Amino acid sequence: MATTHLQLPDECWESVFKFLTNSDAGDNNHRHLESLSAVSKQFLSISNHLKRSFTISDQALPFLSRLFHRFPNLTSLNLTRISNDTNLDALLIQISNSPFPLKSLNLSNQHTIPLNGLRIFSKKITTLTSLTCSNITSLRNNDTLFISNFFPFLQQLDLSNPKDIQITDIVVNSMSIKLPKLRKVNFSGHYYINDTLFFHLCKNSEFLEEVVMFKCSFITNHGIASAIRERPGLRSLSFNKLRLFGGNDNFFDSLVILKGLTCIDLSYSYISDEFLSAVAEKGLPLRKLVLQGCFGYSYVGIFCLLSNCRFLQHLDLQNAEFLNDWHVVELSSFLTDLVSINISKCSGLTDFALFTFVTKCASLSEVRMEYTSIGKKCVENSYTLMNFVVNPQLKSLRLAHNTWLRDEDINKFASIFPNLQLLDLSSCNGISEVDIGQVLRKCSKIRHLNLACCSGLKLLRMDFQVSTLEVLNLSESGIDDRSLDMISKSCFGLLQLDLARCFDVTEKGVRQVVVNCTKLREINLHGCCKVAADVVDSIVFIRPSLRKLTAPPGFHCSDSKRKLFLRHGCLVC
Template sequence: MSPTNSYTYLYLPNECWESVFKFLFNDDDDDNNRHRLLESLSLLSKQFLSITNPLLLSLTFYDPARPYLSRLFHRFTKLTSLDFSFYNGDLDALLTRISRFSLHLTSLNLSNKPNIPADGLRAFSKKIKTLTSLTCSNVHSINSTDLFLIAHSFPLLEELDLSNPINCKNYNGFLDAIKALSLALSKLRKINLSRHCYLNNQSVYHLFKNCMLLGEVILFKCYGVTCDGIAFSLLERPKLWSLSFSNTTFGSARFGTKVTSLFSDSLVSCLNGLTCLDLSSLSISDELLTSIAREVLPLKRLVLQNCTGYNFAGILSLLSKCQSIQYLDLQNAEFMTDHRVAKISLLLGDLVSINLSECRKLTNSALLALVSNCPLLSEIKMEHTSIGKNIAKNSNDLIDFGLNPQLKSLYLAHNSWLRDENLILFASILPNLQLLDLSDCDCISEEGICEVLKRCCKIKHLNLAKCNVVRLLGLNFEVSNLEVLNLSDTNVEDETLYTISKNCCGLLQMILEKCLLVTMNGVKHVVKNCTQLREINLRDCIKVHMHAISVSLMVFSRPSLRKITTPPSFHLNEKKKVNSHQLCIVW
C-alpha cells in the first residue's frame, strides 16, 4: 500500500477524533489533568490542535496573561469558565478588557483578592449576561456596596460564594445588602456566606424566604446566627437538600454551641429530602441522630467533625437506617474504637470517603475493617490515630483481608506508631493507591517508602513532609506516575534531588519548603530532569541563592513551569526583573 493510500485509510473526520479525545478523559480528572492531556494532544498535529481548542472550557489566568487575551479568546472559542484566583495584576482593567470580547461565560472566580474589583465587574456585567456562578472567597475586604453591585449586575446567578472575608465594613449596610441579594437573585440555588460575622437570624430568614430555588446553604462561623434562627428559616425552604452550619466561636470551640430541640424538630420535619448535613463543631445529641434515623432521611454526606455531646449509640442508630451515606466525617469522635468501626463498616456499603482523624483509639484493625467491608471506599483519612500500635503477633494474617482496588487516597499523617512493616502490608492490599500522605510519621524509613512505591506503582501524590529519616537515596528505579512530591521540612539534600529527578521525571509539582540542606545545584537537577515540571516551592530554603537571572533561566530551560515559590534570597524588587512574557508566576 502506498503512503498516500495508507494515510487515506487511517483518516478520521474531526468529529470522530473529538469523541476519541473526550473518551480519554477520566470522570475524576481535575481541570489541570484535562488541560495537560489536551496540551499533549495538540502538539501532535495541526488537525489535533484545531480539534482540542474548542474542548477547553476553563482557563486560569496568571500575571503575564493579559497581552495574549485576543489570541487566547480566538483560539479557545467555547470557554465557559475563567479563574483569576492566581492573578495579581490590575483586575479592574483586565475584566474591562475581557468584556469587549464576545464570550458566553457561566463561571467566574475572583478569589484571594484584596477587594472586589467593582469597576471591572460593572463593565463585565454590561456585556456578559450569561454568568451563573460567581466565586469571591478569601477576599480581604468586602463592602456592602459590593453585594449591591452583585445583586444588580448578575440576576441569573445560581451559585454565589463569598466565603471567608478577612474584613467586612459597615455591618448595617450589609444586612440591607443581603436582603437585596435575596430579592434580586431569584435563580439562586447555592450560597456560601461562611465567616460573615454580621449575619443575623433575620438576614438568613430573608435568604431562605426569598430565594425560592435555594437548595444548598453554607454558613460556617456565622456567630450572629443561632440554631433557633436556622430552625425558623427552614420552615420557609423545605426543599433544601444541603445544610452546613456552625456558629461556634473560638472560645467555645471545645464544647460547641448546643443544638436546640427546635432546630432538631425543624430539621427532621421540614427537610425530608436532605442529602447533605454538616454540623461541624456543634454540640449535638444522640436524640438528634435518632430523630434523623426515624425519618430515614436520604443522607449521602454526613459531617460531624469535632462535634460533641453525642455517642456511639446515636451514630449507630442513624447509620442503621441511613445506609446510602457516601461521605462520612467523624473526626475527633473520642468514643470510636476498632470494634465499633468494624460494626458500622458493615452498614456502609455505599461509602466512598471516611474521615476518622483524631480518633486516637483506632489502630490497623479499624483501617482493615473498612477496606474489607466497604467495597466502594476510595478515600480514608486516619491522621493522629494509633495506626501501627498493638499489632497482632502474626501480622501476615492481615493479608487475608484481600485486595481493595477501589481505594485511591490514604491519609496517615501524624501517626507516630507507623512503621515500615505496616506500610508494606497496606501497599500489598491497595494496588491502585494514588495518594499517600505520611507527613510527620517519624518512624518510617526510605526502605519502607521505596518498597511502597514498587508495590503501588500508580501513586501520583506522595507527602513526606517532616519525615526527617527519609532521604530516598535508595530510589534506584523508575516511578513514572508520580506527579506531586512533598519533601517539606526534611533533611533531603542535592544528592537526593538528583536521584529523585532521574527516576521521577514525570513530576509536575515539587515542594521543598524548609529544606535547609538543598542548594541551587539540587534545584537545577530537578528543573533539568523533570521535563513536565509545572511548580516548584522553595520557600525558606536558606541555602538556595536565587536572583532574577537564575529564575529567567529556569523558566526558559523548562517552559512547562507555571509557578515558582522563591527562597528568602529572592527579594521582592527582583520580581520586577523577571521576564514578564513567560506564563509563570513567581511568588
C-alpha cells in the same frame, strides 16, 4: 489490494476524548487533554475546543489574546492568582470582549471586588450563573448592591469569609429579592447575619437548595427552624457550633420536613445521642454527613443513625475519639455506598479499621486517617490482618501525623492499595530509610506524594522511571543532592516540587532537577540555606515550563528583573 486511509471526523474524536477524560478523577482531566493534544494538530485542535475551565495568573497576562483564541469554549474562569486590582479590572474588560459562554467566575483572595471591570463585563456577558468572591479583604454595601443589580441571573453566590465587612440588613434583604434564581449561597463569616435575615433569604429565594453559613453566631436553632420551613426544597445545610439536644424541639421538627435533604454539615456542634436517634427514625435520604469536631454524642447515637441511613457516600467523623476498631467492623456493614471517609483524630483506630473499611465498602476511594494509631501493633488484630487482600478501588490515602507508622507499614499499604493516586505521609517521623522507590513501583499510578516533615528520611531510592508522579512535597525532610539526583532521573513528569527548608540541598541538586524534569511548573526553595541566591536567574531560563519559583534565602529581585521573569512566564517570589 488497494486500501483507503480511514480518518474519523472531529465529532467522533470529541466523543472519545470526553469518554477518556470523564473516566478518571475530574481534577486530572486537563492532564489527559495535554497528552492527547501532543499527538497531532487535529488532536490539539479538538482538545482546545473541549477545555472548559482556565486559571489566569499574572504571568499569563501578556499572552491572553493567544490563549483566548486557543480555547474558544471556556465556561469557567479562575482569576484568584491576579495580584493587582488594576490588572484585574483591565482583565475583566478584556474578557468581556471575548465571545466566551461564561457561566462561572472566581474572584476570590482579592483586596476589593473589582467593580469597574465587572460593570463592563456584566453588560457584555449575560450568561454568568456562578460568582465566587471569598476571602475578600474589604466587603462593603456597594459591593453587594452591585452584584444584585448587575448579575440578576446568579444561581450560586459565594461571599464567604471577608476580612473586613460593613454590610447592613437592608442590603442583604434587597439582595435576596433581586437574585430570585439563587440555588446555592455561602455567607460564612458574615457575623452580622441573624435569624431575621436568614428567614428573609429563605422566604425570598424560591429555588434555594444549598445554604452554607459557618461562623454566623447570631443565627440560633430557632431561627434556622423558622427559616427552613419556608423552603422545604432545601437539599444541603451547613452550620457550625449549634447545640442540638433532642428530637422534640423546633429545629428537629423543621429538619425532618426537608424530605430531599441529602447533605448536612454540623461541624463543631454539640449533638446528643437523642438527636441522632430521632433523625435516624425519620429516614432522611442523606448522602453526606459531616460531624467533624462535634461532641456530646457517643457510639450509641452514631450507630443508630448510620444503621438507618444506609446510602451515605461521604462521612466525616473527625474527632470521634470514642471509636475503636470493633466499632468500625459494625458500622462498615451499613456503609456499602461509601466513597470517602474522614476518621482523623480518632486515636483508637489502627490499620485494622482502615482495612475493614476498604474491604467492606466496595466503592471507597478516599480515606483520611490523620493523628490515629495507624501502624500500632495490636496482638488481637495481627492474625486477621493477614487475611486482607489487594484492594484496587482506593485512590487517596492521607495518613499524616501517625507516629506509629514504620517503613514496613508503608510497603504493606503499597502492596494492598496498588491504584493509589495520592499518598500523604507528612509528619510521620517513624519513617526513616523507607524505600519510597519500592512504594512508587508498586503504586504505579501515584500522582501526588507528600513526605513533608519526615525528618528521618534521608534518601529516595528510585532506579526506574516514575512517569505519573506530578506533585512531590519533601519540605522539611532530610533529603540531599543524592535524592535530587535520583528524582531528576526518574520523575520526568514532575510538575510541582516543594523543597522548603531542606537544609542539605545545594545548587547542584536543584539544577539537576530543573534540567531533567522538563515539565516542571513550580519549585519551592524557601529556607534552602545551601542553595545560592543567584541560582534563580539561571533556573528561570533553563526551564521554560516553570511558572512559579519560591526563591532561596538572600535573593533580592528588582522590579525590572521581576518583569523580565514574568515575560518568560515565571512568577518569582
